[in-house]
Amino acid sequence: MFECIGGDVMAILAHWQLQQPTSKYAQVAALLTLLWIAFPLLLQLPMGVGIFFGLLFGIRLVLTSLGIGGIPTWLNIVLLIAAGLAVYVQLQTLFGQQGGVALLLLMVVIKSFEGQSTRDWQVLLVASLFLVVGGLLFQQTLQIGVWLLCAVSMIFGSLCLLNGLSWREAWRNTLLSLGLSIPLMVVLFLTMPRFSEPLWRLPVQSPAAKTGLSTELTLGDMASVIESNELAFNVTFEETFLPKLRQMYWRTMVMNDFDGNTWHANTGRTLAQETFLENVAPAKVAYVMTLHDFQGHIPALQQVVSWDESIFLRENQVVTAKRRYSQLRQVSMQSVVSDRIGERLSSYQIKRWTELPEQSNLKTIALAQSWKNQGLSDEQLIQKALRYYQEQKFQYSLSPGKLEQNRQQVDQFLFDTKVGFCEHYATSFVILMRAAGIPARVVTGYLGGSFNETGQFWQVRGKEAHAWAEVWLEQEQAWVRVDPTSSVSASRIDDGINAALPENMSQIEGNWPAPLQRWLATSQYYWQQWVVNYDANNQKALFSNLGSGVFAVVKGLLVWVLVLLLTLGPIVWWWRRQYRQQIDPLEAGFLLIKHHFMEDEHEDKWRIGALELQDWLKQHQLLTEQWQLLLQQYTHWRYDPSSQASEDELWHWYAQVKKQLKHSR
Incomplete structure (x- = not known):
């Protein structure tokens, strides 16, 4: 009965404590925690949502500083309706990845306006945990991992403050709890059954590319994105293969249709058919890539001969994903590192790859036809075009200037400006080849990369975006890669993009010291490999x-x-x-002795001291030599001011009491 009453009293006290107002410092800590959690989310959400959040957060902070707890319920309802409307106006939906996270973020900050009691603020912090999960849906970088750890620490630290602990006690308990839970967290992460793909691989909601690659290409597009240092993908080759920069042409898009101003890629879903011929002479090389797919397209070295089950090999040697993801994926392939792709073309395909728009770039077409009339072979025509760039002193430039959108852009470039970036040379070369009757196409992707010696992997960034040409030679029955940029900037091909840029732009990596950049790159790589992309296959490989x-x-x-x-x-x-x-071993041991021997006695007997207990045991013939020694030791430590026992001695005495109690049963 006493235990039931005590439990009821504790429940009443706990409920009473939750209804009490919290300190201003605890409220500010909870609001700062919410701000920290919201920061990376706001970077992914529309500006209107961010402005609305900032306005609500600022008002709540002012109210807290003035000591005002909550606002009327009807006003909270008005704010919720306004939040829903704001999200819908910005995103045209209240659901999905962006819509759901945006609505939840605004609902949590509106919840802070109910902050009149400890319970209200605790609910706000618990709801913030769902926002933390929402942050992982947008990004899973190493920086987000650090943000998540700090967010969880701040949430639990704020909960401690809300329960009356001091700042020092709150953070000490928080850090201790996290430190104790990390080993268990790691074990559960490694051993719990995994899916074949990470949970956060959501379907792409927006077709926009982040790295400058697109299914369309207009002169000037590549130059406008070359300053991007955004990571496009990491790649690890098999241990025996260390490629040269000029071997790493990462084919992503093949452009086949040209309207005079813009190239358009063939985004059809036709699988590679038997027209593909494997070039068996060179050795195959295996590699694993970690990347964001580019509107479903996957960069690959030509020519691909083996691939994992998550991707398709399409016509024109283009690799696409079976299912597009908005976040990181990992794919593995094998390729024959070659500048040729064997394929037999039908007469229809030859016509397709030699088509040019009417009344477009007439001077360029006339130039190519004049070369053709000289009786030159296909190989000689290719070399004639490459020499033309050198003889006419064309220049390779990051800022080639804008060309008029009048379907005569190639004419302007070849005969007037003579200054261009990779897409200018690839486009003009393909037009020259098609005008001369040689099937040709523009290919976009990446060239080169940066090797990380510590992690033994390559990093390819947006600045490595590149465009080149492929021509089909009838005598070889193959598409042959031709990079006309090499005629004006051999350093771009052999030494990478930094060597080809002006000195003031040669270090696009950033302002961080080189050792720190390498360390960050290595850390990010292993984070992607063993955390973000830890799936069923990686788990199987680990335990194998x-x-x-x-x-x-x-x-x-x-x-x-x-x-x-x-x-x-x-x-x-x-x-x-x-x-x-929490336990005094002397008092706990003494109570155990009395409970054991006097359990059925009158309630007043519980108040007797050690000497009285000895007399009672002696009277009932229960006082053994061991019990007498233990009780005498208790009396000495408890009542003798000069006695000083260490904590270990006290706990040893307590252990001896429990041992004797077992023998007495």
């Missing part, structure tokens, strides 16, 4: 290291024992530490 058979079982058991020690050991240590802090 245990081997098979009886030895594997023994090794597995040893591993699990070690894992349990590493995860449960800290928790057991913390529990024992908390237990010792």
Whole structure:
């Protein structure tokens, strides 16, 4: 009965405490926590949502500083309706990735206007945990991982402040709890069954490309994105292969239709058919890429001969994803590193790849036809065009200037400006080849990359975006890569983009020191490999290291024992530490003795001291030599001012009491 009454009293006290107002400092801590959580979300949401959030947050902060708790319920309802309208006007939906997160963010900040009691602020912080998960739907970078850890720490620290702890106690308990939970978190992350793909791989909601690659190409597009240092993808080759920069042409889009101003890629879903001929002479090279797909397109070295089940090989040697994702994916392929793609073309296909718009770039077409009339072979025509760029002293420039959108852009470039970037040379070369009757096409993708020696992987960034040409040679029955940019800037092909840019733009990587940049790149790579892309295949590969058979079982058991020690050991240590802090071993042991011997006696007997207990035990012939020594030791430590016992001695005495109690049963 007493236990039931005590439980009811504790429940009443807990409910009363939740209804009490909180300190101003705890409220400010909760609001700052919400601001920290909202920051990366606002970068992904429309500006209107950010402005509305900032307005609500500012008002709530002012109210808190003035000591005003909540606002009327009807006003909260008005704010909720306004929030829903704001999200719908900006995104045309209240659901999905952006719509759902935006609405939840505004609802949480509106919840702060109900902040009259401890419970209201606790609910706000718990709702903030859902916002943290929402942040992972947009990005899973290493920076977001650090943000998440700080956000969780701030949430639990604020909860401690709301429950009356001081700043120092709140953060000490928060950091201790997180430190104890990290080993268990790691074990659960590694061992829980995984899906074949990460949970946050959501379908793409917007077709916009972030790296400058697109299904369309107009002269000047590549130059406008070359200053982007955004990471396009990481790639790891098999250990025996270390490519040169000029070998790393990452084909992404193949442009086939030209309207005089803009190239358009063939985005059809036709699979590569038997017209594809494998070039078996060079060795195959395997590689694994971690990337955001580009509107469903995957960069690849030509020519691809093997690929994983998440991607397709399409016509024109274009690789596409079976399912587009808005976040990182990992794909593996094998390619023959070659400048040729074997393919037999029909007469219809030859006509298709030699088509040119009417009344467009007439001077360029006339120039190519004059070369053709000289009786030159296809190879000679290719070399004639490449020499033309050199003989006419064309220049490679990041700022070639704008050309008029009058369907005569190639004429302007070849005969007037003579200054261009990679797409100018690729486009003009393909027009010259088609005008001479040679099938040709523009290919866009990336050229080169930066090698990270620490992690042994390559990083390809937006600045490596490139355009080149492919021509079909009848005598070889193959598409041959021709990069006309090499005629005016060989350093771009052999040494990378930095070597080809002006000195004041050669270091696009940023202002961080080189060692720090390398360390950040390596950290980001391993984060992507072992955290973001840790799926069922990676889990299987990790545990396959245990081997098979009886030895594997023994090794597995040893591993699990070690894992349990590493995860449960800290928790057991913390529990024992908390237990010792809350219990006085002398009083606890003495109460155990009285409870054991006097359980059926009158209630007043519980008030007797150690000497009286000895007399009672002696009277009932229960006082053994061991009990007498234990009680005398208790009396000495409890009542002798000169006695000083260490904590270990007290707990040893307590252990001896429990041991004797077992023997007395």
